[in-house]
Amino acid sequence: MTAALRGLYAITDTPLLAGGKLLPYAEAALIGGARLLQYRDKSADDVRRFDEAQTLAELCRRHGATLIINDDLELAARLGVGLHLGQTDGSLATARARLGTEAVIGGTCHAQLELAERAVAEGASYIAFGRFFNSNTKPGAPAATVELLDQARARFAQPIVAIGGVTLGTAPGLIARGASMVAVIHALFAADSATEVEDRARAFAALFD
Ligand SMILES: Cc1ncc(COP(=O)(O)OP(=O)(O)O)c(N)n1
Numbered sequence: 001m002t003a004a005l006r007g008l009y010a011i012t013d014t015p016l017l018a019g020g021k022l023l024p025y026a027e028a029a030l031i032g033g034a035r036l037l038q039y040r041d042k043s044a045d046d047v048r049r050f051d052e053a054q055t056l057a058e059l060c061r062r063h064g065a066t067l068i069i070n071d072d073l074e075l076a077a078r079l080g081v082g083l084h085l086g087q088t089d090g091s092l093a094t095a096r097a098r099l100g101t102e103a104v105i106g107g108t109c110h111a112q113l114e115l116a117e118r119a120v121a122e123g124a125s126y127i128a129f130g131r132f133f134n135s136n137t138k139p140g141a142p143a144a145t146v147e148l149l150d151q152a153r154a155r156f157a158q159p160i161v162a163i164g165g166v167t168l169g170t171a172p173g174l175i176a177r178g179a180s181m182v183a184v185i186h187a188l189f190a191a192d193s194a195t196e197v198e199d200r201a202r203a204f205a206a207l208f209d
């Protein structure tokens with residue numbers, strides 16, 4: 001069954017979660033209520049990437065969440081999980097054909113409704129806009145305004161993901177303007193303990209109640 005695309009979308013960041021934090025912090029986010037978990041690792045270490053993604057897939061299964069692989073269609077296909085593609089990461093249509101109708105596949109649309117039109121036409125399960133605020137993780141990402149969310153909500157039936165500088169303070173405004181999910185790295189995972197991650201995830205998840 002297709003996952004319900006509403007709530008907290010946790011995204012891992014390899015440098016931020018170095019030193020053995022990836023798995024405990026990711027599990028804490030899932031226990032706290034993250035519905036999607038994106039494995040975002042920019043390294044070329046395919047063996048480690050496969051092992052970590054496989055473990056995360058099992059954690060997601062255990063917690064009723066969905067794993068999304070960033071950038072890498074082959075890895076997503078090997079594991080039978082979801083995929084997120086940016087504008088230079090390959091074709092959403094190819095990914096949809098390869099992963100099948102049930103897979104959760106998302107596309108980066110920056111701040112452009114036209115990119116969302118194309119993503120939807122190519123079979124995206126959700127459309128992602130942002131960055132909405134200053135981002136610790138990707139400060140150079142193209143900026144979007146919250147007004148864009150009103151326009152996107154009026155134009156698309158697909159779930160809308162808001163990303164970039166999302167915190168417990170900024171998320172409510174995005175959700176009020178129509179974001180179905182908030183995608184978070186720093187405000188979730190830049191934490192001193194897994195318990196702190198779990199508490200933050202629970203607080204993000206509660207914003208959708
Ligand atoms: C949910 C979500 N939205 C946007 C992005 C950004 O994707 P992209 O533009 O390809 O940038 P990288 O994340 O690959 O650096 C995302 N990953 N997830």
Ligand SMILES: Cc1ncsc1CCOP(=O)(O)O
Nearest residue numbers: 135137138141164165185186
């Ligand atoms: C991958 C990505 N794409 C746009 S902003 C961003 C980073 C989001 O991370 P943070 O939640 O730390 O701002």
Ligand SMILES: [Mg+2]
Nearest residue numbers: 071085086089
């Ligand atoms: Mg990408």
